[in-house]
Amino acid sequence: MNLRSVAKVFDLRVVVEEVRGFCDLPMRPGDYFEVKGGRITIPQGKHICMWALAAMLPMFPAKQRKIDEENDWLPSTRHMCCPDPNGMVIYRIERIPAGDNRGPKVSTKEVDDRENKPFPRMLVDEKVCSGCRSCELACSFYKTGLFSVDEASIRVAKDEVNGMDRPLVCRQCGNARCVQACPAGALDRHPETHAVRLYAEVCTGCGACAEACPFGSVHFREGKPLFCDLCGGDPRCIERCATGALRYGRAGEPPLKGGPRAAIKGGR
C-alpha cells in the first residue's frame, strides 16, 4: 500500500434546499455557495448567512474527504439546518461531480424590493409576553363581534408554575409546511399579504396542518383549523398587546405595528 497516496478531496456545493421557517437575511431556496479546497466562493451578487456558515463549517473538511468506515454517519449526512429555530433554513451539502466547473445558474433577474424582503409577519417575543390573552379577545372580537377566545386564531399557552407565556400564532413560514401537508389542498397563500389562507369548504379537518406546524400554532374551532389572515395586513390583536410581545413586521427592522407601550423590564 502506498502510504503516501494523497487523499482525494472533493469540492462541495452547499445549496439552500428549503426554508421551513423564515429567514430575514434572506436566504432563498436555490441560493448556494461552493467550497473548493480551502476557498469558499459565493456567486456574484449573492450572500451567505454568517450564522448558518458558522454552524456548518466543521462539516466541510469532513465532507470533502472520502470515508470508508462502515457505520460512520458522515457519508450519509447531507443536510444541515440553520441554528435559528425560527429560521429552519435547510442546507444540502453535495459533492460537485468531476468536470462540473460551472455552478447552477443564479437568477440575474432584477428583483423588486418587495420580493427581496420577506413578507411582514407576526413577530413573537415570549420573553416579554405577560400572558394576559388580550390578543385572543381582540382576535375574536374583531373577527366575529363576540368575545370568545375559542374563536381566536392566536392563543397563549401558559405555564403558570414556571411563568411561561407563549403566544401561538401563525408565523407565516416562508416554506409553509402546513400548506404542503394539507392532503385536501385547502391551504394556499394570499397573493397580497402572503398569509396562509384556508378554504374552509375544502378542508376535511384532518389536522395534518397542525401536525406539520413547527410552532404548534394551528388551533381548531369545531373541528376546523383557524388561520391567522393578518387582518389583511393590519393585525388587530397587536393593538391590545401592551408589552410588545406581539409585533408585525420583519425581524431586525422597526416593526410596522406594535411595540411595548411602556418601559417595562425585558422590553425595549
Place this chain on the structure above:
Amino acid sequence: MTCGYAGKVARVNLTTGKVTVEPLEQQLARNYLGGRGFNMRRLYDEIPPNLDGLSPENKLFFSVGPLVGTFFPGAARFNVSAKSPQTGILGDSNAGGFFGPELKFAGYDQLIIEGKAPKPVYLFICNDRIEIRDAQHLWGQDVWATQSAILQELRDARVQVAAVGTAAENGVRFAGVFANLVRAAARTGMGTVMALKNLKAIAVRGNQPVRVADHAGFAGLMREIDRAIYEHREYPARALMGTTKLVHALNEAGCLATRHFQTGRFEGAEAVSGEVLAETVKVKSKSCFGCTIPCSRFFQISRGPFAGLKSEGPEFEGLAGFSSRVGVADLAAALKGVDLCNRYGLDVITTSEVISFAMELYQRGILSRAEADGLDLTWGNVDTVLTLIEKINRREGFGDVLADGVKAAAQKIGRGSEEYAFHVKGLELFQADPRGLKAYALGYAVASRGGDHLRSEPSFEFSGDAAAGQRMYGHPDAAFRLKYKGKGRVVKHYEEWSALADCLEACKNTIVNMEIVDFAMAAKLMRTVTGWDIDREEVQAICERVVNLERAFNTREGLTRKDDTLPRRFTDEPLPQDAGPSAGSVVELQPMLDEYYQARGWDTATGIPTFSKLRELGLEKEARELKERGLIHDEA
C-alpha cells in the same frame, strides 16, 4: 339575555348533589350590576341573621360582572362571599387572574354553593355540564399541587382552577380561595367556608361567547380608555412594580407599618422595595386576563438560602407583611413568606398580623418564649416567621393559638394582649399606618367586611389639590392625607367607586386608583355593553345601594357605631419622630365618623342607615325588616 351577562345562575347543593341552573333575574342585574352586588343581594336574602360562619348552612357565592370576558383592562375578577367564619359578619373577597372570565365563558354570572359534601369533592364546570367529582386524592394537597393535579386529570391546560389549600382544610379561619396559584380571594376566610363544605376546588372551562350590545360604541370607548391608561403618569411605575411600589412610597411618607405599627419608617425598606425586586429578581411582567397594565411580575431567586424560589407576585400586602411588619429586611425571605401563604392558602395580611402581633407581645414581655413553642420571636427572625406560617397552616402548637385571627388569639392569650390586636370587626389591617392616612383610617373603621383598605381606597387624600377638595368634598383639607376634615365625604365617594369596580368585577387599580372609569364613564360602558338606557346617577345609586345593603346586613348582625372603631394605638399614640412627615399624627376618628354618617344619610348616633335613606335606594323591604327588629327608629 341582556348583552354583557351570561344569563345563568348555577346552584349546587353539595349535601344532595343536586345542581340547578336558573336564569339570571333581569332586576338583579339592573339593580346590582354584578359581582359584589349580586353576592350581597344573595347574602342578605339567603343567610339568616346570626348564622355561624362555620355552619353547613352557610352558603358560598361566586359572581362575575358585566365587563368580565370583554377586553376591558382588568375586568378579570370574581367575588366570593359568605358569612365570614373569621369575623362573624359579612364575608367577601375577590381575586383576579383567569378564573372569573372562564366562569363567564362557561355561561354563568353567579355560582351558589350550598350544603356540605359527604366527602371531599371538586366541581368541574364545562358549559352546561356541572360535575361533582371525587377529590379525596386532592385532600391534603396545597393550592399548587391541587391545581396541577386537576389540570392533568382534566387534560386541558385552559381549565381554570380556584382551590383551597391545606390551611383551609385544617380549619384556619383566614384561609382564602386561590385561583391561578397566586390569585387570592384571601380575606374574611372564604377558603375556610369552602373547605368546610368539603369542596377542594372549582375547575371551570367554557366557550360561550360574551356579547356586547353596541360593537362600535364599545370599541370606541376602549380606544378612549386605552389612551387614558397608556398616557397615565403612573403607567410606567405600575407596569414595572405594580403595588410593590408602595413599600418605598409609604416608607417615604412615614406610614409603612413597621414592627407591628410601632413606627412608620422601616430602616430596611430599601432592601425589600418594589424597585429592588424589579431590578434584582423580576423576570418579566405578568397580567390578569385581558389587562394592558402588566402590574404583576414573575420573579426567580437564584442565590442564597431561597435559591430556586420562583413565582408570580407578590402584591404590596404580602411583601410589606413579611418584611417591614415583622422587621425582616431580606427580600428573598419576604418572598418566601408570601410563597408559603400562597401554597397553603393563607391570607397574607392576617398571617403577617398574627405573627407581628406575637412578636410585639414578646417584645413587651407579655408572651414568653416557652408559650411560643420555644420560638425566638425577636423582630426580623426569618426562621421564626416561616416556622409560624407552617404551624398556623397545620394548627400546631402556638400556630393553633394564632389560626383563628388576631382577635381570637388575643382572647386566648389575654393579659392585656387585646391592646395589641390590630383589627376592626375581627379583620386585620394592611400595612399602611392609618395615622398617616386619615381617609384610609376612616375607611378601615367603616368598611363593611371589617378592617380593610379595599372597600374605599380613598387615594384623593394624596392629591394635595385643595381647590378640588373644596369643590368635590366641601373642604380643602380633604386633599391632604394628614388632615381629617372632609374625609367623611371622600370615603363615601370612594366606597361607592370601589363598589363600582367590584360590581363590574374590574380592577380597582384601573378604575379607582388610576381614575380611568368614573361613574359617567361606567354608565357609557354599561350602555354600550348592555344596551340599557342607564345614566351616571343610576350607576352611582346602584353603588350606594350595595354599600347600604352591606350596612343593613351588618346592622342585622347587631353592629352599630361602636363597632366602627380603630385599635387604640391609632387614635391615641402619635406616630413617633422617626416617622418623618407623618410624625406626631393620630387619627381623629370620632369627628370623621360624624361627617361620614352625615354624608351617608345614616343615624349619627348609631351609625345605622335611616329608613328614608334605605327607601330612597330601593331597599324598603330591608328598612322594614330592620325596623321590625327594633334597629331603625326613624319614621317611614
